Amino acid sequence: MPILLTRRTLLTLVGASGLALGTSVAAQDRGLRLAFIPQENPEKLLGDIEAVTGWLAEELGVPVEGFVTIDHAAAVEALRNGDADISFMGALPFVLAEAEIGAVPLLSEVYRGAPSYTGRIFIRRDSGIQTLADLRDRDIAFADPISESGYLYPLTEFVQAGLIQSPGEAEAFFGRIFFAGGYQQAMQAMAEGLVDAAGASQYADLLLTPDQQAQVTWIAESEAIPSHLVIARPGLDSDLQARFVDAMMKLNEPENRDKLQYLYGPDGYVKADPADHDGVRDMARRYGLLE
Template sequence: MTRRRDFLKTAGAVGSIGALTGCLGIGGSQPFNDGEIDMNISPSVPTEDLQPQYGPIREYISNEFDRTTKMNIANNYASVIEALGSGTTDIAETGPFAAALGVNEGDAEVILQRKGYGTWTYKSIIAVPNDSDIEEVSDLEGKSVAFSDPLSTSGALYPLYNISQAGVNIGNLPEGNGSQAAFDAVFAGGHVSSYEQLADGQVDAAGMGGFVRDTSTGPTPDEFESTARTLQESTGLPRAPIVVSPELSDDRKDALQQAFIDAPDSIYYGQDGEEGTDDDLWFNDVREAGVDKYQSVIDVATELGVGAEIFESGDDS
């Protein structure tokens, strides 16, 4: 595959997971003097989970800055980055790959990394049905494979990298429509959706975050095991960041970063305020981080020759 250009160079840019919209002023003791705070939530979050899971974060940020905070689930990762770059979104949560691309294009800054399920790293897997005759990744040639979003780290980038390493032609994926690939690529629009297409027999294999297999995000671990088996696993992926718009002033960025760092644990407990219940967020802590935290993701994207052209591909399904 032709290497179009270096994907990213490690930089000291800072960023956060989240998106704030509007023209917010500075004055007095508060960093935001007018306007609303709009936070974009990852497109991997089901719409029905937005209010019960993220309500405490919205309330906390609103109280911290004495401003109305609005939260919306983005259509896809590309739209998150584009909104940040234009200044119509101020803070957002997104995936490592999308965030790194956004930093490279000057459309986002990483300020925080999230911790989930007890670790700062996670896994990417390729799964097949239990009764499948697919035994090796190279067997995916000529098969149908579901992926999450083209900008998903665990749901597209790493699975495609492993498929390529196995000698299967991935064409111009994840940027293009997959017409040149040696398999049929289907973008399901989310990790759980990828699993569901696999479970329903719509595809022969599926790439997704390991959390779909290992937690109750979607199927329970027992349900997953009764349906599918892991064909390939990648470990040590850095968990997703929170990013901000470069249009924000340094004071605003710093204030948002510090607000999340200082936040009480209860913001992660969901609407019922109790830890360990169904409306808990998948992440339960954050730490200061920059784009350098995602160098391993950058290296994989560089190996695949993926650049910011993916934002212009028009394939957001």
Template structure:
């Protein structure tokens, strides 16, 4: 695999897992349940709710490989606004079109649960996911992890709890009785690890993230890292649990107007996963294609390095569920039932 850029300029959630048609498409912005448009909802069900295409739900592409509707469906998790992610992943779509000789469609998931549901149902073939959602998905046999992404020179990243620069919050204990915004119930850096930090600081997290209530603070699930951070900036929340990436500007420096209360380092960076319903040879072909991808795939819609639409990651390597065991270990320490999506 060729060396790629280690540093890029760009910085760069629960509901039950339901039908894709009810979970995907335009949201109102942020964190991956983005919103501003640009993406197709890519509804692949007919009027009766069954997969379109032939009787098996699959058809044969020009290359002889089978994909649902003869199309490789790539779904994105809501980590950044929809319009931004559509621009970032445009070269991924183009590259996979050519590498696999099959049309590729991009879809934006309204939340992490929707992405998992799409892979589980086979409506999506491949997805970029958050670590916690993917790890839970593996445990529930809903997804197969195949790759791990590298960004900013590392295969690990950072979760933060932040507050406004003029806040009187200086430690996690100060958040008792306050309102905390989180990115998404299934976000590792935007819920799981912030909750872990809060519990380690002596605060009760109640039944979070499965259900609200019983915590020493009021939790808001904003539906995206950017929206959780915005809740702090607008005074709707006293603090936010988010990935460090959303707190940094284009120069990888701390954004003005916020202060870090606590950080957790060393979280395994987000995976790419495939549907368990995808035949093994197709899982392998998608995985190998992404391993062999050229640097241009990471440069965004404008095709130029170090611009705002670059992908946040610069390389991938093979991975599996074991890579994300540290995430599951923290979930177990919090008493989180890893099958809570089933309810």
């Protein structure tokens, strides 16, 4: 079985609720509740969330509360049961949430001028690893089992290289597989020598220190993936949803762009087009994640 590297740490931070860090969403009866996924260190995200929810509350004129979930699956569950109204989420979790609970895509992130990015397999430069085949019987950390750039797309590079036939055969190829709980956690595990490689977003090395960045490289890159989204639970008040989208689009304006650093650091946002995720839906069906 793959191992959750950070599960004990996260559960300590989460507390008894099992859903969120630092706040109780159940106590919030009015306003907007936002679920954030732990792509970065969850403790750092708490400060970021406070900054962005404060700004959104001023823009919307309603209370806005944010919390960090354990992973993508917990964010979907929070949307399902009403503990969250809106969530920041990857493309694969979105298409699964769309199929399971009717989640609605609102916004797509823009990076380097495009609403897409890739997944990569990262290694340390001094590891002696040069090809994907060199990772046979070695340990690898992925971000999340339902992450596109942090699992499925990087793993597909091994399929295309003829090293495995499907994700189900991955455990027989690698020594051990770990799900670290986020990009930064997977990259740190690799950079610190706890594992031999990491599967994560093409930008995940930017979450390392400058010294660590100089010590890592990548050996495989996936096809383009639709960027992360901001999605809403079905049934969210349409007026509040529209005002939220308008407020988020203001982050593209020069006077507000500094706030993007508190939202995982994209270049900006565009309104989401569900058709952009057809390729992700196809891959999810191919691997038995969607009917």
